[in-house]
Amino acid sequence: KQEVTQIPAALSVPEGENLVLNCSFTDSAIYNLQWFRQDPGKGLTSLLLIQSSQREQTSGRLNASLDKSSGRSTLYIAASQPGDSATYLCAVRPYSGNTGKLIFGQGTTLQVKP
Amino acid sequence: DVKVTQSSRYLVKRTGEKVFLECVQDMDHENMFWYRQDPGLGLRLIYFSYDVKMKEKGDIPEGYSVSREKKERFSLILESASTNQTSMYLCASSLPGVGTAHFGPGTRLTVT
Numbered sequence: 001k002q003e004v005t006q007i008p009a010a011l012s013v014p015e016g017e018n019l020v021l022n023c024s025f026t027d028s029a030i031y032n033l034q035w036f037r038q039d040p041g042k043g044l045t046s047l048l049l050i051q052s053s054q055r056e057q058t059s060g061r062l063n064a065s066l067d068k069s070s071g072r073s074t075l076y077i078a079a080s081q082p083g084d085s086a087t088y089l090c091a092v093r094p095y096s097g098n099t100g101k102l103i104f105g106q107g108t109t110l111q112v113k114p
Numbered sequence: 115d116v117k118v119t120q121s122s123r124y125l126v127k128r129t130g131e132k133v134f135l136e137c138v139q140d141m142d143h144e145n146m147f148w149y150r151q152d153p154g155l156g157l158r159l160i161y162f163s164y165d166v167k168m169k170e171k172g173d174i175p176e177g178y179s180v181s182r183e184k185k186e187r188f189s190l191i192l193e194s195a196s197t198n199q200t201s202m203y204l205c206a207s208s209l210p211g212v213g214t215a216h217f218g219p220g221t222r223l224t225v226t
Contacts, residue, residue: 041202043220044204044206049213091157
């Protein structure tokens with residue numbers, strides 16, 4: 001059974017720091033991996049999607065990498081800002097037909113202090 | 115941009131009531147999903163649908179049912195609400211294949 005783990009559960013950093021969030025998964029048979037951001041009490045916003053054939057994706061200050069063979073992904077945030085404070089979730093889409101089901105990690109709650 | 119909307123942001127219902135949560139997407143996506151999110155448990159899949167009138171149980175379908183009469187609309191039904199169904203409910207949609215999943219803003223349901 002696919003399991004997704006995110007470490008750490010919470011992280012507090014001063015503004016301006018570069019930081020890395022980690023995501024690991026137990027079964028490498030995935031279509032893709034997606035990183036989301038969730039603000040308190042809100043829905044999920046998609047940040048980056050990495051297909052299984054890709055190694056990384058970049059959007060602005062965000063860079064996500066994928067090492068499918070080792071079951072790991074990282075989300076790198078450069079020059080962090082207070083507005084980056086949120087919970088970050090990773091989710092994998094396992095091979096299971098064409099349904100698009102996602103399996104989520106528990107998330108990392110990030111606080112960036114001014 | 116894909117837009118996924120949910121009928122209510124906040125909802126308060128009494129135990130035993132029948133509750134309908136509505137989700138609408140405007141991008142002609144085949145796949146639609148209902149998740150619930152609880153502290154310490156993360157997001158768990160309740161039901162999903164990959165076509166009109168097609169549905170499959172997710173990981174925690176007990177106490178819920180769904181309806182998909184039109185492609186753009188996916189409804190979650192709590193036949194007889196209970197206090198353990200107090201939660202944040204999130205709807206999502208995606209294309210078949212390897213596309214991005216898009217989520218709605220969520221409905222915070224409280225059952226008293």
